[in-house]
Amino acid sequence: MKDVVFGQLYPVDSPVHRADARAKFLIMIIYIVTVIFADSFMQFALIALLLLVVMLMSRVPPLKVLSSLKAIIVLAVVTFIFTVLLNKGNGAENESIYVVFGPFCICTSGLMTGAFILCRIVLLVIGPALVTLTTTPVDMADAIEFLLAPLKLIKVPVHAFGMIMSIALRMIPTLFEETQRIMNAQKARGACFDHGNIFKRIGALVPVLIPLFVSAFKRSADLADAMESRCYNGGKGKTRMKVLRFRAGDIIAMLLSAALLFFVLVCVYNWWNWSWVEFMRTGAV
Amino acid sequence: MRKKHMTVAPPDPNAAVFIKDLTYIYNPRTPFEKTALDRVSLTVERGDFFGLIGQTGSGKSTLVSHINALTRVQRKYNEDAGLYVCGIDLTVKKPDLKRLRERVGMVFQYPEYQLFADTVRQDVAFGPKNLGLGEEEIEERSREAVRLVGLDWNEVADRSPFELSGGQKRRVAIAGVIAMRPEVLVLDEPTAGLDPAGKRELLALFEDIRRSACPTIIMVSHNMDEIAERCNKVAVMGGGHILGVYAPEELFSRRELIRSLGLELPAAVELSAYLAEHGVDVPPDCLTEERLLAALIERGYAK
Amino acid sequence: MEEANKTIISVKNAVYKYNRDTEDEVTALRGVSFDIAEGDFVALVGANGSGKSTLARLLNALYVPDEGEVLVGGVSTDTGDSDKLFGIRRTVGVVFQNPDNQMVASVIEDDVAFGPENLGLPPAEIRERVDYALECVGMSEYKKGTPFRLSGGQKQRIAIAGVLALRPKVLVLDESTAMLDPRGKKEVLDVVERVRAEDGMTVVMITHFPDEAARADRVIALDGGKVVMDASARKALSDVETLRAYGLDAPLPARIAYEMRKRGALLPDGIVTAEDLAEALCGKNI
Numbered sequence: 001m002k003d004v005v006f007g008q009l010y011p012v013d014s015p016v017h018r019a020d021a022r023a024k025f026l027i028m029i030i031y032i033v034t035v036i037f038a039d040s041f042m043q044f045a046l047i048a049l050l051l052l053v054v055m056l057m058s059r060v061p062p063l064k065v066l067s068s069l070k071a072i073i074v075l076a077v078v079t080f081i082f083t084v085l086l087n088k089g090n091g092a093e094n095e096s097i098y099v100v101f102g103p104f105c106i107c108t109s110g111l112m113t114g115a116f117i118l119c120r121i122v123l124l125v126i127g128p129a130l131v132t133l134t135t136t137p138v139d140m141a142d143a144i145e146f147l148l149a150p151l152k153l154i155k156v157p158v159h160a161f162g163m164i165m166s167i168a169l170r171m172i173p174t175l176f177e178e179t180q181r182i183m184n185a186q187k188a189r190g191a192c193f194d195h196g197n198i199f200k201r202i203g204a205l206v207p208v209l210i211p212l213f214v215s216a217f218k219r220s221a222d223l224a225d226a227m228e229s230r231c232y233n234g235g236k237g238k239t240r241m242k243v244l245r246f247r248a249g250d251i252i253a254m255l256l257s258a259a260l261l262f263f264v265l266v267c268v269y270n271w272w273n274w275s276w277v278e279f280m281r282t283g284a285v
Numbered sequence: 286m287r288k289k290h291m292t293v294a295p296p297d298p299n300a301a302v303f304i305k306d307l308t309y310i311y312n313p314r315t316p317f318e319k320t321a322l323d324r325v326s327l328t329v330e331r332g333d334f335f336g337l338i339g340q341t342g343s344g345k346s347t348l349v350s351h352i353n354a355l356t357r358v359q360r361k362y363n364e365d366a367g368l369y370v371c372g373i374d375l376t377v378k379k380p381d382l383k384r385l386r387e388r389v390g391m392v393f394q395y396p397e398y399q400l401f402a403d404t405v406r407q408d409v410a411f412g413p414k415n416l417g418l419g420e421e422e423i424e425e426r427s428r429e430a431v432r433l434v435g436l437d438w439n440e441v442a443d444r445s446p447f448e449l450s451g452g453q454k455r456r457v458a459i460a461g462v463i464a465m466r467p468e469v470l471v472l473d474e475p476t477a478g479l480d481p482a483g484k485r486e487l488l489a490l491f492e493d494i495r496r497s498a499c500p501t502i503i504m505v506s507h508n509m510d511e512i513a514e515r516c517n518k519v520a521v522m523g524g525g526h527i528l529g530v531y532a533p534e535e536l537f538s539r540r541e542l543i544r545s546l547g548l549e550l551p552a553a554v555e556l557s558a559y560l561a562e563h564g565v566d567v568p569p570d571c572l573t574e575e576r577l578l579a580a581l582i583e584r585g586y587a588k
Numbered sequence: 589m590e591e592a593n594k595t596i597i598s599v600k601n602a603v604y605k606y607n608r609d610t611e612d613e614v615t616a617l618r619g620v621s622f623d624i625a626e627g628d629f630v631a632l633v634g635a636n637g638s639g640k641s642t643l644a645r646l647l648n649a650l651y652v653p654d655e656g657e658v659l660v661g662g663v664s665t666d667t668g669d670s671d672k673l674f675g676i677r678r679t680v681g682v683v684f685q686n687p688d689n690q691m692v693a694s695v696i697e698d699d700v701a702f703g704p705e706n707l708g709l710p711p712a713e714i715r716e717r718v719d720y721a722l723e724c725v726g727m728s729e730y731k732k733g734t735p736f737r738l739s740g741g742q743k744q745r746i747a748i749a750g751v752l753a754l755r756p757k758v759l760v761l762d763e764s765t766a767m768l769d770p771r772g773k774k775e776v777l778d779v780v781e782r783v784r785a786e787d788g789m790t791v792v793m794i795t796h797f798p799d800e801a802a803r804a805d806r807v808i809a810l811d812g813g814k815v816v817m818d819a820s821a822r823k824a825l826s827d828v829e830t831l832r833a834y835g836l837d838a839p840l841p842a843r844i845a846y847e848m849r850k851r852g853a854l855l856p857d858g859i860v861t862a863e864d865l866a867e868a869l870c871g872k873n874i
Contacts, residue, residue, distance in 0.1 A: 011316065138694045163692075170694045173736050184355045185399040188391035189461060190383070190415030207411065210401035214447070222689035225650055229682045230703035230750060231674050241701040241714040341739060341769050451636050478766050480635040480796040481837035507769045549770050552799075552840045556862050563866035574840060578847050586869055587853035 008068075008132040015249065016058035016130070021139035022146050023250035028131050030257045035123045038264050041283030044119050050260065051127060060133050068129035069122065076121045084114040116285040141165040146244065159235040167223070175216060182211045301469045301501040302329040302352055305367035309347050309359055321347040323525040324366075329469075329518075334495060335503045336512040336533070339522030340547050345505050348522070349471055351375070352503070353389040354382055371468055387416055390467030390499065394474045396458035400446040405431070405457050408446050412465040423464075430464035431457075433494055435486070452483045456490075463498060470494070472504045476511065484508075488515060513537060513551040513572045521546065538570045553577045593625035596758060596790060597647060597680065601656035604642055608654060616642040618813040619656065624792065626757065629784060631801035631821065632794045634810035635835030640794045641685075643810065644762040647792070648680040649673055661757075674707065681751030682760040686767055687743035696746055697722065697731040703754040714753075721749040725779050741772025748779055758790040759783065765800065777803065798839045801825060802860055809834060825860045841865040 016024075031047075038044055055065055069076075087110030097107040132140070145162035152158050183193065186207045193204050246254075266272075267280040297303060309322040321344045329335045339345050350356040351368060358368055358376050368375040371388040393399065402408035409427040418426070431438045434456040441449070446457050462470070472491065476484040488511055495502050506512055512519055513533050521528045521536065523546050529536075537543065537554045550558075554570055557577050561569035566584050571577035581587060604617040616639045624630055634640045645651040646658050649665035658665045660676045667673060684690055693699040697718050704714040722728045725745040735743055744764055751759065761780065765773040777800065783789040793804060801807055807824035809817035811834040817824050825831070828838040828846040838846070838860075845859040845868065855868045 136694075138698075166693055170691060170735075174688050181393065182399055184350070185391070185393045185396065186411075187355060188353055188386060188389075188393075189399075189412035189465065190386045191411075192415070207399075207401045211399055215398055219686075219689045222684060222686060223692070225645065225682075226684055226690040226747075227692060227702075228650055229648055229677060230754065231677050231706040232702070233670060233674075233706060237708040238705050239708050239711060239714065240705060241698070241711055241718060243711050340771065480835055481798070482635060482832075482835035547771055556840050556844070556865070559862040560866050560869065563863075563870070565866055565869045574843065578844055581844070581848060581869070582851060586872055587848040587851040 008129070009136055010060045010064055010133045012059045014057060014059040014134070016054060016134045019134075019253065020244070020246055020250045021135050021143035022244065023246060023254055024131050024135055025140075025143045025147060027254055027257045028128055030254075030261050031127045032124060034257075034261045034264050035120060035127070037261070037268055038120075039268050039284055040281045041116065041119070041285075042280050043264055043267055044116075044123065046280070047123060047260070047264075051123070051130070055130060058130060058134050060130070065126060065129060065133065068133075069125055072121065072125055076118055079121065080114045080118050083117050084110040086110075087113055112283075113285055137169050138166070141169055142244075159238075163235065171219070171223075174219070175212070178215055179208065179212055182208050182215075297328060297330075299331055300328050300369070301331045301333070301371060302327065302503070303367060303369040304328070304348075304351075306363070307348075307351065307358070307366045307368055308362045309344075309351070309356065310362055313359075313362075320525050322351075325525070325527050327520055327527055327530070329501060329503060331468075332500050333502070333518055334492075334516050335501070336516035336519035337503060337505045337522065338507070338509070338512060338519060338548060343522040343546075344525040345522050346473070349391075349473060349503070349505055352469070352471055353391050354380060354385055355391075383416075387465060388468045390462040390465055390470045392459055392462050392470065392472045392475055394477055395455075396462075397446075397451065397454035399461075400454060400458055403445060404443050405446050405449075406442040408457060409461045409464050412461055416465060426464045426466060427460070429498075430460040433463055433490075433498060434460045435490055436460070452479060452487075455479070455487070463494060467499055469501045469503065470499045472502065472506075474506055474508075475504065476506075476508065484511075491515070507549075509537070509549050509551040510553070510573075513553070521548075533572055534570070537572060593627060595623045596626045596661060597624040597792075598659040599623070599643075599646070599656075600659070602643075602646060602653040602658055603655035604639075604646060604651060605654050606642075616813055617646070617653070620810070620813070620815055621656075622808055622815060622818055624758070624790065626790055627788055628806060629791045629804045630793070631804035631807045632792055632810065633796055633798075633801050633807060633836055635796065638810040638834070639813040640810050641762055644682055644760050644792075644794055647758075647760055648682050649676045650682075678707070678754050679756055680758045680760060681754055681756035682762060683744070683747050683751055683764045685763045687740055687747055690747040690750070691735050691743070694734050694736075696727070696733055696735055699735065699746060700731075700749045700753050703750055707754070717753045717755065718749075721753040724752050724783060725749045739772060740768045741775035744768060744772065744776050745779055748776070752783070756789075758792065760792045760794070762794045763796075765795065765797070773800075796836060798825060798831075798837045798842075802839050809836065811835075822858045822860050826858045 035047060038047060055062060084106055085104040087107060088105065095108050097105050099106045141162065144165065145158060148156070148158045148161065191204060191207060193201065267277055270277045304325060304327040306324045306326055307322055308320070308324055311317070311319045311321055325344070325348060337345050337349070347356060351358065352370055354375055358366065360376070360378070363376060366376060370385060373381055373385050375385070400408055402411065406427060409430055410423050413423040413426050428438050431441065436453065436456055441453070441457070446454055449457065475491070476487055479487060491502060492515065504512070504516065516533055518530055519533055519536050520530045521542070528542070537550055540550065543550055551572060553573050553576065557567055557571040557580070558569040560567050567577070567580050571580050599620055599622050602617055602620045603615070606614045606616055620643060632640050632643065642651065646653055646665070647660070652666045660679050663672055663676060665676055691699045692702050700718045700721055701714050704717050719728070722731050725748050727742065727745050727749060730738070730742070735746060738746070759780070765776050768776065780791055780793070784791055793800065795801055802821060802825055804821050807817065807819060807821050808815055809824065809831070816834060817830060825838050826842045826845070828843055831838050841862050841864060842860050845855050845865055849855055859865050859868055
């Protein structure tokens with residue numbers, strides 16, 4: 001049960017694991033924008049190839065990465081079916097219509113669009129999955145706090161958010177264990193948590209939730225005492241032991257991802273009418 | 286493919302708990318895999334005050350949580366294992382959990398953290414109610430249980446358990462378990478966190494309960510004084526194995542075993558050994574304070 | 589030259605009430621007074637509910653007494669000045685009972701850094717203090733790890749390191765061994781022994797284990813929010829009857845000596861340890 005703390009993390013050592021979490025977060029955002037702009041299968045192929053390289057570098061088993069798709073498989077299939085059925089065809093010459101029933105039909109351009117959206121969903125899931133698989137929740141919380149820092153200018157209490165995230169990450173496994181322990185104690189007194197209708201089940205949770213709240217309040221009071229004892233003052237004048245610094249690799253990776261975004265934008269808009277861009281537009285939808 | 290589950294020879298009919306070759310593996314086939322129990326065998330007879338000792342992580346908790354099926358037998362790793370508690374077979378796919386929980390009471394560490402109801406009356410009645418008993422029966426059992434833990438029913442029944450003192454809360458929680466009238470009572474570090482007087486009183490209470498209500502007690506404890514004082518048999522666990530089951534006298538004379546496991550000796554044994562070594566005429570392995578004192582008197586150090 | 593035993597904590601007639609001026613008012617401390625000098629090793633004992641944990645919170649200004657006062661290094665804890673408050677909390681570090689409820693970060697060294705970070709120290713100095721504190725408690729090799737897989741004793745050592753990183757003069761342990769197994773207890777007590785020997789740390793150990801109290805030089809016993817005993821450890825812990833009256837226990841050798849005296853044995857006063865008892869009994873049988 002203690003393993004919840006690791007969240008998604010796949011604990012091996014790799015250059016991707018060691019990369020700065022803030023860099024990974026920024027790259028992830030650039031990546032998402034890139035995937036959303038990309039408009040041809042050829043561009044997807046390029047992105048997928050680069051993603052594959054990162055995945056191999058990360059030493060996370062490909063099956064583990066692919067298993068992150070489980071969560072969205074229903075969504076992806078439903079999206080695919082609707083896209084195909086609702087597409088009426090574009091009337092082009094090479095268009096063939098396979099099946100027609102009522103207002104729906106299955107045609108070449110529908111299948112193409114469906115496949116294109118499917119690819120986009122898969123890429124959008126796998127990229128961020130790679131980030132969560134290679135980054136500890138603590139580093140993620142730190143990265144989020146860092147990236148939110150500009151909000152301090154408009155008086156958003158970013159430090160408090162950071163502290164809350166840090167404590168939540170620290171306490172979740174403890175409370176999880178506690179829940180397990182209380183459930184066991186009540187089960188030993190004959191309580192049943194998986195019988196009856198929804199109302200009965202919710203009612204059965206009362207003997208778990210009340211002790212859990214009592215204990216959570218006690219813990220938070222204790223924690224407040226401990227923090228105050230160690231001179232916590234709401235973060236005023238606080239310094240940090242670990243000064244975050246981007247390393248060369250992080251910067252190169254960020255530049256590369258920015259270059260990829262630029263490349264995809266060129267392919268999409270072809271501002272300078274370069275001829276090779278046509279190649280990258282193979283399978284445009 | 287389904288594998289056939291072999292039945293183990295019928296257990297000793299008098300045994301409260303019968304365990305044979307029980308294995309348990311945490312997080313199997315992951316980087317966190319850990320064998321918590323490795324073919325453990327153990328028999329607890331009816332009427333035993335049975336001690337279970339071993340360092341944290343030795344497998345005690347996993348073993349104990351099998352006894353009332355809070356941890357279920359991993360059938361995959363236990364094809365030839367046996368686990369019977371009060372005659373109920375827990376290795377089958379669907380053991381009779383209701384009957385089991387009626388017969389095995391479990392007092393967890395810091396049991397006061399399981400209190401939840403508005404009044405002591407309701408909290409103690411929770412277990413009996415889950416057994417589906419009638420109102421009168423529930424009331425009678427609750428009264429008896431509260432009396433057994435040394436509290437005054439009229440005084441506490443309608444008070445909130447949360448406004449009681451720490452020691453009283455613990456007693457109410459224990460009453461909630463005893464009200465189910467179990468045949469086997471499992472105690473996990475029952476006196477942890479209590480002051481010396483509280484510890485003494487609670488321990489004496491369990492002796493009363495054993496005599497009048499629940500004949501078999503299994504106690505997990507790090508406190509060797511309590512083990513030496515109360516238990517008639519003690520099982521020693523280490524690294525997922527039962528290293529032996531001893532009478533307390535025998536166990537605590539094996540000083541090397543106790544030390545090698547990082548466990549402590551009862552204070553009386555420690556003291557009598559020290560005295561014997563330093564020229565006082567006294568046996569080196571007096572188990573309890575009373576015995577040490579008796580030995581000193583017998584040898585003429587006092588009248 | 590500095591005086592050898594300078595008073596560092598002074599509690600003067602302190603009264604503390606929970607839920608003051610409400611229906612649920614509970615008086616936890618009813619006029620407690622004592623002084624603690626630099627270098628002292630004091631055991632503060634008392635049954636559950638005697639007020640000892642409340643007192644721990646008075647010593648570093650988590651609570652301020654309703655009447656009387658608490659002085660730390662001559663400064664009253666009743667102050668609104670955050671510099672003074674920081675000064676008090678840097679002087680008196682408190683380690684609490686539950687090791688799980690004292691950690692704020694999921695990486696050990698980050699947790700230990702929490703105190704010095706709050707003080708606003710430069711990163712290099714924080715690093716130095718964290719490394720030193722982890723060294724002190726013997727947990728350096730775990731510094732990059734998470735606390736979840738640690739034993740109770742190890743977690744509590746991290747909590748002590750978190751306090752030591754503030755470089756306090758007084759270490760208060762509020763029943764810090766109560767939830768630990770014997771090995772964990774020993775780990776914590778060894779750390780206490782070490783900071784006393786190496787840094788001359790002043791230690792206030794709140795406990796109800798007689799064998800732990802026996803390590804101290806002086807014992808203060810509380811009952812019902814009042815000091816009922818304040819004496820040398822030898823004197824206090826050999827007084828079996830008084831301790832029992834307050835729900836406490838004396839160490840086993842003291843109890844044996846007491847029972848033997850009751851049965852007419854002529855034993856000297858002040859028997860607390862196994863050595864004392866062996867010496868007193870040697871060759872005394874008929």
